[in-house]
Amino acid sequence: MRAAAKLALIAGCLALGACAAGPRVPRYTERFEREVRTTANPGSVVATDIGFSRAAREDGQWTAFRDYAADGAVIHGANGPVDAAAWLARRADPAVPKQWTPLAVWSSCDGQIAISQGKYADPDGQWGYYVTAWERQRDYDYKYVYDLGAPDAVLTARENESRTEAPATGTGDNLIVVRAIPMISGEVADCPAASAPPPPLPLPIYEEGTRTDGGASQDGTLVWRWVHFTDGRRLFVAHYWQNGTWQEAVRFAVTADGRFERES
Structure with a gap:
């Protein structure tokens, strides 16, 4: 170990x-x-993401989004990333919140930055996937700095096949179930030698008008980037340093009409 x-x-x-x-x-x-x-402690990120979902249920969806947001956090909507604080200030909590659960987590070696990817359920029974970038704060708790989600018809059909009511409005087994911790995968970037930090990750060249930004851990072992294309497509990509090279952690694409884009 x-x-x-x-x-x-x-x-x-x-x-x-x-x-x-x-x-x-x-x-x-x-x-x-x-x-x-x-x-690095992926389990702490998992616990935070699960606690975030629980807070949405107990305190209100947008209240939880406000409480778990880091300074400067953004939510990637259909028209591009927006300042979370300003966007959330104008929204009242819905009567029934979304519920979600992480499925995988990637962390930088120093634990300063982590990415979680999981699935969510809308109160109307529609399911989708999300990706969240987390940053450890001065008090060692994690807060999100970026969030993106999109519905997926294939996941919706699979999850609702054996259900008799909408997952977020039911009780007991009809609620979205948080998987046991061993079912959630976790990856940690390799710690670099002081004399040989990871080389910069080359940035793709996008067409004129494309908006893009991102972040990186202080030790340089995890980098992430969001992209908003001129036609409305959205993309999130994260890489982590492992076995002497950059590995792709997650590639999360959303179509121009707002659907989760499955790999062909």
């Missing part, structure tokens, strides 16, 4: 306060705790 994974497990124990066999609670140095809190 790599050192980062060991530290992540230790961080979970510290957070839960349930790893000691007896009443004696070990004391750790400030340096040790600082190292734990600045190490």
